[in-house]
Amino acid sequence: MRIILYTGKGGVGKTSIAAATACKIASEGKRVLVVSTDQAHSLRDSFDLKLSNDPLEICNNLYAMEIDSIIENEKIWGNMKGYIEKLMVLKAEKSIENEELLVFPGFEELISLIKIKDIYDEGNYDVLIVDCAPTGETMSLLKFPDLIKWWMEKLFPIKRKGAKIAGPIIQATLKIPMPTDDTFDEVEKLYLKIDDLHKLMLDKDKVSIRIVTTPEKIVVKEAKRSFSYLHLFDYNVDAIIINKIFSTASLNGYFEKWADIQKDSINDICDSFKGIPVFKLDLLSEELRSYEKLQKVGDTIYGEVSPENVLFQDKIFSVEKEAEGYIFAINMPFVDKKELKLSQKGDEITISIKNERRCFVLPAKLHSKEITGAKYDEGKLNIHFA
Helix, strand or coil: CCEEEEEEEEEEEHHHHHHHHHHHHCCCCCCCCEEEEECCCCCHHHCCCCCCCCEEEEECCCCEEEEEEEHHHHHHCHHHHHHHHHHHHHCCCCHHHHHHHCCCCCCCHHHHHHHHHHHHHCCCCCCEEECCCCCCHHHHHHHHHHHHHHHHHHHHHHHHHHHHHHHHHHHHCCCCCCCCCHHHHHHHHHHHHHHHHHHHHHCCCCCEEEEEEEECCCHHHHHHHHHHHHHHCCEEEEEEEEECCCHHHHCCCCCHHHHHHHHHEEEEEHHHHHCCEEEEECCCCCCCCCHHHHHHHHHHHCCCCCCCCCCCCCCCCCEEEECCCCEEEECCCCCHHHHHEEEEEEEEEEEECCCEEEEEECCHHHCCEEEEEEEECCCCCCCCCE
16 A cells, blocks of 8 residues: 655645545546544545545545544553543543543644554555645654654663552552553553554655645745655655646736746755656636546646656665765755754764754664764765764
């Protein structure tokens, strides 16, 4: 199964582009499911149909659904739910609000990821199109497996051991129930599922991310930042879609000044993302709602290109031998080097770009090496080890 995620700044038209892509692929005979992970769902508006947490058949080969975090939450918690519910109602009466409180900040993103993995494992479709939330929430979704993996590997064994030793004392003195072995087992199962999901998301032959933007400088800048962050987490971006381009006929009178702004932005995108396919769509004269209109737009965007294919693949990380050691290179364009921070602890390095941070284990050949220097040049962060 191919998985294609559409992301971008709020209001650029991700949902419409995702839906149009799904329509084009389905019309060519592939079985397609388009899913929305944005809690402010608008996929239903694109198809002008009521969608739910179960796939709805739109037409032959095409299905759509909107992930309901509350319903999916029930399936995920298992023994964990009972334990956390005990903590939450320790000093209060059980109420309906507890069901919603069990969806912690950031947990909605995790629920969406697990649902994507479940759909993949079921194997009922040829292509899964994911209409993601705006950029910030998408980054939360995509970096969640990495963070959970680190927490489970570093802290969970300590927490479990500590609970067994200190549990009876805490329970007796503070009257707080301690997790049972079943609860810890449930957490481990969830972790293994997330670990499998993380491996799937990094499989560049199966998973692609496509950035939707509009020809405005502020939106293009965010698209570039997103591209850098996605590369930091080793995700493959295989296409850029420029949406809402003013047609030549409309650039008269009031909109005349937009001609140069738009031209500069489009040239900037094509130059900056050289090598990556760039698709364009004019601003439409009517709302993009209904299957027929979406299918037509899908054909307009991609033409003869098959959107279910991997359209571009980049080598993000590389290790090269040099005279005095190794260079660990990360392909990470559009970064302000003043915002870059780098540190090493044992066989792990931490890279920060402004408010995004990733800690990851170095390749085996660098485990015994120390950072001797680093330089950001021509879109690459080159870290020297000896």
